[in-house]
Amino acid sequence: MEKCVSASSSSPSPEIKDGVESAESTPQEGFFSPLIQSHTPWMNPICVDALSCSMATLCFTATPALCFCCHCCGRFLHHHHTSTSLQHAKAQLISVAQMPRQQLGDPEVMEMILGQLKDHFCDLMMDQHCVFSILAIFQASSVRHITRILHLLIQNHHKLKEVCMHNHGSVVIQKLLEHLKSPEQICGAIFAVKRISVRLCKSVNGGHVINHCFKLFSPALTRFIIDEVAKNCVEIATDKSGCSVLQKCLHHAKDNTMKRLIEEIVSHASVLTEHPFGNYAVQYIVKMKIPGVNAEIVLQLEGSYAQLSMNKHASNVVEHLLEFSEEKDAAKIIQELMYSHNFLRIIQDPYGNYVVQRALQNCKGSVYKMLSTVILLNYPHLHTHPYGKRVLTFVQRRKNCEQRNISKQGGSAS
Numbered sequence: 001m002e003k004c005v006s007a008s009s010s011s012p013s014p015e016i017k018d019g020v021e022s023a024e025s026t027p028q029e030g031f032f033s034p035l036i037q038s039h040t041p042w043m044n045p046i047c048v049d050a051l052s053c054s055m056a057t058l059c060f061t062a063t064p065a066l067c068f069c070c071h072c073c074g075r076f077l078h079h080h081h082t083s084t085s086l087q088h089a090k091a092q093l094i095s096v097a098q099m100p101r102q103q104l105g106d107p108e109v110m111e112m113i114l115g116q117l118k119d120h121f122c123d124l125m126m127d128q129h130c131v132f133s134i135l136a137i138f139q140a141s142s143v144r145h146i147t148r149i150l151h152l153l154i155q156n157h158h159k160l161k162e163v164c165m166h167n168h169g170s171v172v173i174q175k176l177l178e179h180l181k182s183p184e185q186i187c188g189a190i191f192a193v194k195r196i197s198v199r200l201c202k203s204v205n206g207g208h209v210i211n212h213c214f215k216l217f218s219p220a221l222t223r224f225i226i227d228e229v230a231k232n233c234v235e236i237a238t239d240k241s242g243c244s245v246l247q248k249c250l251h252h253a254k255d256n257t258m259k260r261l262i263e264e265i266v267s268h269a270s271v272l273t274e275h276p277f278g279n280y281a282v283q284y285i286v287k288m289k290i291p292g293v294n295a296e297i298v299l300q301l302e303g304s305y306a307q308l309s310m311n312k313h314a315s316n317v318v319e320h321l322l323e324f325s326e327e328k329d330a331a332k333i334i335q336e337l338m339y340s341h342n343f344l345r346i347i348q349d350p351y352g353n354y355v356v357q358r359a360l361q362n363c364k365g366s367v368y369k370m371l372s373t374v375i376l377l378n379y380p381h382l383h384t385h386p387y388g389k390r391v392l393t394f395v396q397r398r399k400n401c402e403q404r405n406i407s408k409q410g411g412s413a414s
Helices: 002-009 014-022 033-037 045-061 086-096 107-125 131-140 143-154 157-164 167-178 183-195 197-201 204-216 219-231 233-237 242-252 255-267 269-273 278-288 293-300 305-309 314-324 327-338 343-347 352-362 365-377 388-413
Strands: none
Touching: 086 107, 086 131, 107 131, 107 143, 107 157, 107 167, 131 143, 131 167, 143 157, 143 167, 143 183, 157 167, 157 183, 157 197, 157 204, 167 204, 183 197, 183 204, 183 219, 197 204, 197 219, 197 233, 197 242, 204 219, 204 242, 219 233, 219 242, 219 255, 233 242, 233 255, 233 269, 233 278, 242 255, 242 278, 255 269, 255 278, 255 293, 269 278, 269 293, 278 293, 278 314, 293 314, 293 327, 305 314, 305 327, 305 343, 305 352, 314 327, 314 352, 327 343, 327 352, 327 365, 343 352, 352 365, 352 388, 365 388
16 A cells, blocks of 8 residues: 555656657546546445556556657558558558567567557457457567557547457457556556446457456456446346356455345346346356345245246246255245145146246155145146146155155164
């Protein structure tokens, strides 16, 4: 914390200061301030100060300090203009792949390349013919040049979003994340992704970028992305791609971040349970078997288990609750089903019959005896029904199994 305060309060070194003043495009004052101001009150102020310090440093180091002559850069000799068309930039970038590795790694050559491509870097990242050249640039870039490349991307979050959601752009972004080394670079990337995380979650390619952040960076940093996901939990969970990313968030979340995300899912359980995609989020946390969480979900859905059991999507949640909840909570669900005036209809339902079978599988003692008795009382309506007879078969198998166990115990005792 002391390092961060001193870094943010002291003025930049003369070299950096000269570079900022002479740069072609200097970051606007307070460029990262909207990101820092968007922090929610619950965040650790020490962590926020550290991140703001890191991003301020990123602003100072992102812009080149010097401008080099054209003769330093092979094929860029005849193409040094202050403004370059996209097609022109593309032709130049493709030629980069033909440069010797040693020449490409020269700082002066790299400055020339980035200076020529800076206006169209995002568009070039989405061109399949330029991907190999951009990856070669990543490999040859120093920490300072990677910082400049990152700044070119994150200064326009709309363009960054477009790149992350593109088939080729997503791959290039993931490779760039792998080349981030300094705390300033990582913090800048995390906060840039945080700003667009909701939209990325709802995209297959964007989801890959977020998952890559989870793989590469510590939970202390990725918590800011997960917090944004938690604030938009329902919107993300009810999306085809988003429900998958949400489960990744649950896997990587720690401590208070996980607690907040789970609380959001539980509080909206009644909406998510019946949704074609949202139900997967509820199933995921039910399988985690966190003390007290399943009991809260059972309470949230109380009074609607008959309806949920006959729903294609919600029936899976009910089955998971019966399997992974404590015995007393599962008993509440079973009793509600048994006492429902639609119980026979549930047994005969294409989805409800599986719920009843799961109930038979997971209940014990008096609850099982009561459930099996009610089922057998409806034998005339079930033995010829395509779904009802499955439940009867399950009851009969368990009854035969219990009788065999009793016979074995009696034989061993004699």
